[in-house]
Amino acid sequence: MSEPQSTTLDPVTFEVIRHRLWAINDDQARMAARLSGSFIVYEGYDFNAALVTADGRGLYCGVYIFHHGATIDEFVRKILAEWPADEIHEGDMFFTNDPWWGALHANDGILAMPIFWQGRLVAWSGIVMHDDDVGSPVPGSFVAGAHERFGEAPLFPAIRMVEGFEPIRDVERAYLRNSRTPELNALNMRARVAALRTTHQRIQEICAQYGVDTLLAAQEGIIAYVERVVRGRLRELPDGDWYAMHYHDHDGTTNAMYPICCRVIKEGERLVVDLTGTAPQSPGSINCARPAMEGAVMGVILTFLCYDLPWAIAGLRNVVTIVSEEGTWNNAVSPAAVSFGSTMGTISTHDVVAQAFAKMMLSSEKYREEAQANWTPGCNGSLLIAPNPTEEPSVGAVTDFFSGGGGARTFTDGVDSGGIFHSMASQIANAETVESRVPVLHVYRRELADSGGPGRFRGGVAVEFATVPHKMPIEPAGLNTIGSGISVPTGRGLSGGHPGAVSRNVIYRGSNIRELFAEGRVPLSSGELEAEAVDVLAAKSFTMIADGDVLVGVLQGGGGYGDPLRRDPERVAADVAQGLVSADVARSVYGVVVADGRLDEEATSAQRESIRRARLAEARAPEAATGGGTVEEGTVLHPVSDTVEAVEAGGARSLRCTVCHYRFGAYEDDHKRAAAMRELPLTTTSPQNDLTLGEFVLREYYCPGCATSLAVDVQRTDEAILDESRLSAPAPAAT
């Protein structure tokens, strides 16, 4: 519990208002979702809400898709800069769907409302939700093939959409006119209006009950409290730099690879998130603009450092500096195409930042339990756009955007079918709900073996599904695929854990599914289907689908943590029994032999020993010559990764292996550069990786002393070794 900064506010009142604002923000988000007609909103929870101070500082970001909520304060600041104060009235609401104004992409319209008490502006509130179609040449408005935003849906900067708490008819009509789903979008607009109006009343109730000064003091108290706690946590972490680099596949036009980079620099109470090195903006539509990128960075920091605090972005903005080059694909300048920005540039940003951040969290005994390998990275889903003779076309998600695996933790496995990192509150729709909204039949949905990244703690497995168009009013329907991580994993494991297996979307054209049904059979895998043709869909694609075409898809699994050879063999055997890991991967990756459903301990020991020998025998020598010998004595300063720790012995600080005490180098060295490295095909991790690009390999880094795996990267074979982490020597103690 905290004490407020203001002396005028007693602690109980502060607590009551703090929680009430929290509840108001959560309620407005949920209420808007309840009133929405949009499937992806009320089932997928693709929305968020935020409360913002009168001068545009983020006070509460909701717990739904975090980068949605983390851009609303930016939008409010832009409104305040653009609109004269005397033109902002009680009952007004301002709308944008423009990525350079704060929306993630054109579908994610934000409606923001000033909140007044007796004529005084006391706060803002904003709600963002996904509208199914907002125009553009492609139904659903994700425009694969667009080269600039003029080929995508129209953008609206801050326009006054609502006056006196009611939509302005002509302005709204202009927005709706571009959409293939005007009635749905109108319903969503009213859902936002209704929720914001309720928030207005509830904030006014606080003013009436406690006084406006108390409300304002509580706002400042919340921001100061969050900033104070975050600064304290940063002080407790060692200083240093932590690195991550991922690839993003397919830009909407070609299957080009886009590097995305992050270096987290921590010094004292300050954080710099440096994205330099990220590829230039793309000629395709995967780009995102700066507000979305910042929202993604803030979302990661909220998750790792504010897991028990109100999500007051303003408290973070005072502590964090984001460095990013304009014109890169997650800081794109107009007229870049951005229609996939919400799911591509934004999500890949948080994946790479989360990876670098997790490495930093590992370096503290106190906070290492917060570190997590990447949760299901990237994005994979498909929208079915079914024409309808009498009504608007039915546009709906037929696939489970959120059913990937959770990232492994430092003390336990990732959550199987655990969902996405950017919203712990997200959910997948019941198959019945999908089928009641979209003309499809879900043939199966099951947790897929070997989809979770191997590790001492395994990444969560992902869900595989198969679906077939069913009783469509008009055949065929369009299928818009919104994916990444198809050709190369877009996330990573941690500390020697492997990345989760890649995602995929495959259509079995003209299959025998209806014959199977007629014979009374329900297939449980694509192997049971016969098809006229098999279409492996590109990460971003638009195709047609008709009855008999079975779409089989899967999301990426969660990343693993730690060397898989260090996993408790009993846990591996249990995974095999549950169908979560195949016996082949158990043997080849985990070195665990399961015969007739039983763990063979002797064979397991032999297999593990043989893998360790092969690792060092086949590995390249360390790049840097900093390592050698062991450090047997000394005081442990702090951990660095699962099996690397910093020690001080005889006045010298160094990094050593926790298993064999091999010395990797001085405290300031990068232990990965002192490790032996072996390249392996991506199919090592999972047979599910068989459709990845051959030019990408797993790079495993081993302790030269004991062959324990320290890190796993995914790169091309000709590339330089990536940095892992560099600690900064502590400043000399003040005398």
Add this chain to the structure above:
Amino acid sequence: MRFRIGVDIGGTFTDCVVADEEGSRTVSKALTTPGSLEDGVLDALAGNAEQRGLDRASLLDATDLFVHGTTQATNAILTRTGARTGLITTKGHEDAIIIGKVYAKVAGLPERDLVHSSRLQKPQPIVPRHLIRGVSERVDRYGDVIVELSEHEVVAAVDGLLAEGVEAIAVSLLWSFANEAHERRIKALLEERAPGVFSAFSHEVAPVLGEYERTATTAITAYVGPKVVAYLERLEQLLRDEGLARPLLVMQASGGLTTVGDAAQRPIVTLDSGPTGGILGCQHLGRLYGEDDVICTDVGGTSFDVGLILDGQVPLDSEPVVAQYTLKLPKVLVHSIGSGGGSIGWIDEGGLLRVGPQSAGARPGPACYGRGGTDATVTDADLVLGYLDPDSFLGGRMKLDRDLALAALARLGDGLGMEAEEVAVGVFRIINSQMADLIRKSTIEQGHDPRSCVLVAYGGAGPTHAVFYGHEIGAKAILVPRDSTVFSAEGMLTCDVTHTAETSRRTSTPFTDDDVRAIDDRFAELESRILEQFDREGAARDELSLARSVGMRFRRQVTTIDVQVAPGPFTGDAGERLLEAFVERYAQVHGQGALLPGGGIDVELYRVVGTRPIEPVAFPAHEDAGDDASAALKGERSAHFEEIGYTTIQVYDGDLLRAGNVVPGPAVIERMGDTVVVPPDYTAVVDPYLTLRLSFAEPVALAAAAQTEAGLV
């Protein structure tokens, strides 16, 4: 003399209250007897009958109303001690209950815990993966059969599950609520091949859209079913054999009562029925006192339950979460943690003193019970601190052994380097702050200010701790009802019998004449189902009331709002009036700006709730006997309070206190089943209903306020 009886089984005690026609109560308690709960019920009834100079049979013979609640179902789920349960579901969707819509990892968590991603886990499965069997079959959204049911797969699944030793089988197929045929066929096959095995079917338990929640509800029904149903049927038979002429009524999670026959179809409705009784009792008290906002706190032997009354209403949860499973079952909102009199003190890995959630339960119970318990519990701490008297626990019917309590606390203290008394102080503080935290979660964290609420404390250990946790959260007054230890049982005597019939059907605008006729038929059918249920229970038609409502929404929305529908034939312009009522209600709830003029509207759900009102048990008001409580003073003893340590306190016999009496702290008020602690800064006032009001405020002013409220001044 005719009687009404309420019996509530808690984790430690089985409580019984008997009210006669004048509202006069006798209360009794017996130890809960796990494994054969009916023994505890019979013991409690015998104890009560004895107080009225009757035997059990003559008491039962003169009983007009027998209401019963039990936490049996909840306990079975929380402790994972339900039946070994198998699940038969649609092939291809076996993992639905395991995937839990991805959301199961956060279901039921407050926001604060929800964002703590590194700690999230899915629930330990009620049905493990190897007991889930998929069978080939498929129905689509129109109810059309796409894949015929494979009967030989059903037979193989049933035989396989039986070979695994399952005690219950849940059956939940996709779209079963749209077409029941396949589930019915499986039901028939189960009756042939597994006649003794308890079974539950999703089209009966939760015939609504959403296979995850429907399957979870069905699986949990099967999981708790064998125990709950066998027990209820056994008890009803026993009571009937002893002379009870009226049906045994069971408290439902939704707040109404129902019959054993009805509950046996859906045993899950008995979930949390004990706590529900207490909350409805608080609602009744709130009406009596004109208090709209009430925090209801129940401290039992094993758990602490918090409920709320807001604006005089009991909030319902339409998708309650139990042990991280989301269910389709309307249920009174209750928050619970494992903190109670039996909670055990222990030392964690970090060397810190912790309390609960492990409990000594009734057997062996706290060390001071002298039943072989060696763990130090909250009750042991209460005894050592002087709040409880070893000789007057349970009205003196049970002796507590202070030496055994001291020895247990001393053993715990050895690991902490603390004396027994110090440990007792620590256990007491920790348990109180855990309780205060849960109240904060239910009030402050939902944006409700506890300072505008009165707090009602009941349950055996509630009155001992109430002032401490009530003080911490700043409740405006703390009320301890006269028969606090049996308050949940008493609350059940303020409830009505309710039956609900619903059906999911979509009717879209524009309404045709056929649509209007179909709506009329639908209500008629639902009403006849309810009336038949009441007929079976022997209720007179003229005492029943039927309330119709529909769930409506703008087309494509997911959530409906309830719109009341007038009784009588649904004809003529009834369709238009329904739409007008929806628009009016929608604007009222969400604002004029939220309306979508010209938007399509769907009716999704038709519901009829039938109520047989039961005159709530009377709470007679007593004449003011003045503030002097000395007639009830029975002695002094030493008790411990923070900051001042052990001090001499006055001990009052609560059963001798009269309306208007004022008891200044420090004092304890010993009553039949509980001990109310009045700390030094507090004062207790006995109000006209013999409720104790504990407050910081001036006692005289308080007493006057109570008099005014009771209409006696």
